[in-house]
Amino acid sequence: MGAKFLDKLEKKLEELSAYLKTIEHYRNVGSLMYWDMTTGMPENAAEGRAETMSFMQMQAHNLSVSKEIHDFIKFFEKNEEKLDFVQKRMVHELKKNYEKEKIFPEEFIKEFSLAASRGQLAWEKAKNEDNFEIFKPDLEKIVELTKKSIKYKGYKGNKYNALLDDYEPGLTVEKLDKVFDELRDGIVNILKKINNSGTEISNVFEGKEFPKENQKRFCIKILKTMGFDFKSGRMDETEHPYTLDMSNKDVRITNHYYLNDFTSAMFSAIHEGGHGIYEQNIPDYLEGTGLNVAASMAIHESQSRFYENIIGRNKSFCGYLYEEAKKEFPNQFEFINEEEFYNTINKVQPSLIRTEADELTYSIHVIIRYEIEKLLINDKIQVADLPRVWNEKYKEYLGIEPTSDKVGVLQDMHWSDGSFGYFPSYALGNLYGAQMLNEMVKDIPNIYDEIATGDLSSVYEWLKENVHEYANLYDPSDLIKRITGEELQAKYFIEYLDKKYKEIYNY
Amino acid sequence: MGAKFLDKLEKKLEELSAYLKTIEHYRNVGSLMYWDMTTGMPENAAEGRAETMSFMQMQAHNLSVSKEIHDFIKFFEKNEEKLDFVQKRMVHELKKNYEKEKIFPEEFIKEFSLAASRGQLAWEKAKNEDNFEIFKPDLEKIVELTKKSIKYKGYKGNKYNALLDDYEPGLTVEKLDKVFDELRDGIVNILKKINNSGTEISNVFEGKEFPKENQKRFCIKILKTMGFDFKSGRMDETEHPYTLDMSNKDVRITNHYYLNDFTSAMFSAIHEGGHGIYEQNIPDYLEGTGLNVAASMAIHESQSRFYENIIGRNKSFCGYLYEEAKKEFPNQFEFINEEEFYNTINKVQPSLIRTEADELTYSIHVIIRYEIEKLLINDKIQVADLPRVWNEKYKEYLGIEPTSDKVGVLQDMHWSDGSFGYFPSYALGNLYGAQMLNEMVKDIPNIYDEIATGDLSSVYEWLKENVHEYANLYDPSDLIKRITGEELQAKYFIEYLDKKYKEIYNY
Incomplete structure (x- = not known):
């Protein structure tokens, strides 16, 4: 290949870089608007802000699935052997993201986005009023659309793999089941030893105030x-x-x-x-x-x-x-x-709320959600079964039972905007x-x-x-x-936990 | 005209409204980015922020001078008699702004924008080091480009009218001179009476601290x-x-x-x-x-x-x-x-800094800048003469003379980004x-x-x-x-001032 071609390659790379920076500009203002919205935006600004955010998001989306991106991918695929390691990865990720976004009809994206907006409002209301029924119809719609999205995406093995891949590329249910089973058994085992140790730890901060x-x-x-x-x-x-x-x-x-x-x-x-x-x-x-x-x-x-x-x-x-x-x-x-x-x-204390859990039992909260999501996506349970299945699993793994859905199945917002497949990340971390x-x-x-x-x-x-x-x-x-x-291994984390709590709880 | 045509008009109006809202989205994120930049953005973010701001500004600009806007204007001008009062004004302003932006070659906009960025940096440095020479070459460039911009815009009467019109549509030097002369004489007159009154007012807050x-x-x-x-x-x-x-x-x-x-x-x-x-x-x-x-x-x-x-x-x-x-x-x-x-x-106290001036003498600071801008734009003085002319006018109108350019001609940032014609607004207010x-x-x-x-x-x-x-x-x-x-009249303001200070200073 001559100097002339290298010039062309160089030029195309620069064009792509400029193009991707444009998308970043839109993402940046999106992030700033979200940050501002949550840190003190005047309350009457909410509606206008939502419109501007949605407009900017749509610009970023359109740029990500444009003909330009398609042409960039085609060009670089044709010239792959001339790319260095970083450039190859760049094209690989570009293609993956392009296909991931392109796969959905625009109608479907709008439908999902609308269902997610409605879902979040319904979830908030349901949580405030401690009433799962308020959330149920919206959640049913979201689950239905999530299953539809899996059909668009395609999958190998378990349907849930299509969702996992969004957050943890390459991970499969087949792999994760083994890891999480080992993790769950390991934690439940340590928890038993702690309970049998008889050691009681009190909270020394009780009754104090910190400005x-x-x-x-x-x-x-x-x-x-x-x-x-x-x-x-x-x-x-x-x-x-x-x-x-x-x-x-x-x-x-x-x-x-x-x-x-x-x-x-x-x-x-x-x-x-x-x-x-x-x-x-x-x-x-x-x-x-x-x-x-x-x-x-x-x-x-x-x-x-x-x-x-x-x-x-x-x-x-x-x-x-x-x-x-x-x-x-x-x-x-x-x-x-x-x-x-x-x-x-x-201090270890099995509790109902994931975000308040101690280091040991935290992962159990996550595994419960993973198991439930799998059942739901594979049609083993229906949305209507969620409160019951949730409570059964808390009883089984942590020995406690939610007194109401507010501190049970309604506690997390993730399902309300369709983020199925996200929860495992917390325990994998x-x-x-x-x-x-x-x-x-x-x-x-x-x-x-x-x-x-x-x-x-x-x-x-x-x-x-x-x-x-x-x-x-x-x-x-x-x-x-x-x-x-x-x-990925569960054993290092289990060993770490066992060593730590053995010393604290003297078991 | 039939119902069908009214439908078309209605549809076009909706299209225009959606289009203008799009421009507003870009302006909104521009405003948010500026606000964030000045209220606590991490300092290392400055360069990236400048790029994103400039990108969003350019999107808004491009939408404002687009073929779509041109076509909207043409359509509505053709159907002007069918528009109501607000719609007519909308089209009028749309056209005015379109022509205002469209009149400049893209090269010129870039050149001006670059000169303004450089000008602001040079001005800051010059002010910090109290050295007008540092700012002089950049200011000369900005004045040159401002004069060029007047040629693009065209003007009637005084060249300065083209600048005034940007901030106060319809106002002319011919009108403003009369008003400002009356205002200046009125204020100088009151100032004399205050000085002759012998009344001294002390600052009761001196030495106190307010958390x-x-x-x-x-x-x-x-x-x-x-x-x-x-x-x-x-x-x-x-x-x-x-x-x-x-x-x-x-x-x-x-x-x-x-x-x-x-x-x-x-x-x-x-x-x-x-x-x-x-x-x-x-x-x-x-x-x-x-x-x-x-x-x-x-x-x-x-x-x-x-x-x-x-x-x-x-x-x-x-x-x-x-x-x-x-x-x-x-x-x-x-x-x-x-x-x-x-x-x-x-308390009235002629002082060197506009932003710290009292209610009476404030307008004199503005009039001095207006007179200097007119001289400069009409080639009666050169950039090199600015410090001298500035000091002479302060001496003449307020009886005080800047001890250095930092508290004289370098105090305001307005000229550094080419905002000639803006100052009068302060006194007109x-x-x-x-x-x-x-x-x-x-x-x-x-x-x-x-x-x-x-x-x-x-x-x-x-x-x-x-x-x-x-x-x-x-x-x-x-x-x-x-x-x-x-x-617009000067007399009401002068009467108001005279009545107020007569009572305070007992003249």
């Missing part, structure tokens, strides 16, 4: 310790904490403060900080390739949960957290020692994290001595080099193999 | 008193206070707090609140017509200055402000009585406001009794009915005639 301004300052301090860069990010207050990015230089985390418990905001900050650091470490050179995003939802969650639990609830790091918290809340900590602090933030930890301690043998002093720099660098800088250059299954030499 | 949180709460209280609707707006903190809207349901004002002087934030809140109320009162039915904007910059400024000065610095209203301030700052107000408070916020007051007191004879109790509802309703609800249905010259039966 919001102190909590905020404390969270910022911990985020800086983690390496979250406030020149490329900020922290605001919302109803539910989340992380959102406009680029690796504008990453916004949010938090929520409870006056009676500063550890809720502390762990939210550490969790969202984990997401945020991932986004901040996505390399600049991937801008305009479409690859400057996380490998998957589960890998994202592995980073947030690594910081929240593996670091944040670790005994060594706890010494640092304890000393810092004592400085910020000297009166509240007057009669609390380090061990009591450590035990309180690691735990597994990936423990698997990474197993590797990390080989590379940094004195890791626990370091973090005991509040020095998280080695952790930061390790995750940056091994996870963050790869962005979406690999599918999650390939990424975890590159990092650990193994496929 | 930011109290200032904020106080400003919110006053804004609510004014009728600013926090369900359709909010107040944030920025380096320089401003007002911006995304719609009449999302109006954002900003403020800046000085610890040693709460009246600065108070008057900024009242000023921006005046702008904000105007925007909030733009009627819903004008959405999608392009007419849901203010009549002009000067009419906008008339509303902010009406609230800031005519109400905010009024003796009756001052009683209310005094009592409220005393509640918020009881210690600081311990030895301050109402008269001292009133006199302090009305004062004139329109006093003219409206003259009418308002006829309609509401007991107005001063009402505002003495903090009841601003009649003022709010009067301005809403007479100004805000007309949005951009009339050119400013027609609007003021509708409201007052007269053209």
Whole structure:
């Protein structure tokens, strides 16, 4: 091939990059509008904002399924052997996303979007009034459309694979069933040992009050310790904490403060900080390739949960957290020692609400949802059966039963907008994290001595080099193999949990 | 004409409305991005933000000069007799704006935009280093391009008319010279009487401190008193206070707090609140017509200055402000009585900085800039002469001379981005406001009794009915005639000032 052709290739790559940056502009304003909507937008602005958001989303969508994209894909496929590794991946992802969006008739997209909007309103109402019947007809519609979407997508093996693939590319029910069965049995086993141990842990923060301004300052301090860069990010207050990015230089985390418990905001900050650091470490050179995003939802969650639990609830790091918290809340900590602090933030207590669950039982909440979604999608149960099946599974795995649907099947919003297939990411994050930890301690043998002093720099660098800088250059299954030499495993997480709780509960 | 044609007209009107709403979507995200940039965007996000803003601006621009707009104009011009009053105005404004944007070659727009970006950076540097020479070459370029833009636009009479028309449609140098000459002489005359009166007013706030949180709460209280609707707006903190809207349901004002002087934030809140109320009162039915904007910059400024000065610095209203301030700052107000408070916020003191000027001398700062701009645009002086001419005029009109360019010709940013023709709006706002007051007191004879109790509802309703609800249905010259039966006049403002200061300074 001559210099002339290389020029043409170069030119096409530049054109594509400019085109993808255009899509990013639309996504950026979409993110900013969402952030603004949740952090204090005037309430009367809601309707107009929804219109502008939907308009901008549609522009991004149209650009993603345009003839231009189609032609780019055709051109680069024809010249694949001339592309380098990153360029090949770029074309691969471009094609995948193009086909994923293109597969649905426009009518179907509109129908789904409308059902999802209605679903969210109905769910909110149903949850507020603690009445599943209010949500039922909308949820039935959403499930019906979700099944229809699976037909458009096509699938191999279990129908649910089509949904899993949206959030964890390449993962299948066949693989996940094994992993989750092992995980569920492992956790239930540890839970039994804890219950039989007779050890009781009390909450030392009961009855105390922690002013919001102190909590905020404390969270910022911990985020800086983690390496979250406030020149490329900020922290605001919302109803539910989340992380959102406009680029690796504008990453916004949010938090929520409870006056009676500063550890809720502390762990939210550490969790969202984990997401945020991932986004901040996505390399600049991937801008305009479409690859400057996380490998998957589960890998994202592995980073947030690594910081929240593996670091944040670790005994060594706890010494640092304890000393810092004592400085910020000297009166509240007057009669609390380090061990009591450590035990309180690691207390195991099967409970009804996923987002309030402890580190051990959290994954069980997720597995219950996964099992139910599978049954539903494969027509083994109907929407009308959900409350009953939900309550049965909580009884079976956690030994507790929801007193009403509000604290049962209605607690999460995910189904209301059709996000079936998303839940597994939350538990997968735990597994990936423990698997990474197993590797990390080989590379940094004195890791626990370091973090005991509040020095998280080695952790930061390790995750940056091994996870963050790869962005979406690999599918999650390939990424975890590159990092650990193994496929997704449940055993590292179970071992980690067993070792930890054996010490705390003396079983 | 048959029903069929009316259907077609109806359909075209709907199409145009949808098209204009699309442009509004782009403007909205532009506004949100600017607001976010100034209220706390992470600093590393600046470059990416600039790119996204410029992209969205270009989309809005392209839609405004598109073939579609051209065709809409042609269609409606052909069927003008079938349009109602609002529709006629809509087409008129559409055409005006289309031609205004279309007249410039794309190359010229880019060149101007680049010169303006560079100009702003150079101006900032020049101001920081107090060195006009740093700004001079860029300002020369901007003046050259501004003169070129006048050639593209065309003009009648004075070249400066082409610039005036951008901000105050229909106003000419010939008209404005007369008004400003009268205004300048009137103010200089009052200033002499004050100087000869021998009355000295001291600043009772000197040496006191006002915590930011109290200032904020106080400003919110006053804004609510004014009728600013926090369900359709909010107040944030920025380096320089401003007002911006995304719609009449999302109006954002900003403020800046000085610890040693709460009246600065108070008057900024009242000023921006005046702008904000105007925007909030733009009627819903004008959405999608392009007419849901203010009549002009000067009419906008008339509303902010009406609230800031005519109400905010009024003796009756001052009683209310005094009592409220005393509640918020009881210690600081311990030895301050109402008269001292009133006199302090009305102290006249010729000074070098426009934005810090008192109500009397403020307009002189504006007139100086207007006179200089006219000289420059008509080649009577060159950019190199600016510092000298500036200082001469301050000496002549206000009796003081800038000690350096930083507090002289470099103080305002307006020229750095080519906003020649904007300054007059600031003083025109004062004139329109006093003219409206003259009418308002006829309609509401007991107005001063009402505002003495903090009841601003009649003022709010009067301005809403007479100004805000007309949005951009009339050119400013027609609007003021509708409201007052007269053209723009200087005399009402001069009479108002003379009456006020005669009492304060006992001359």
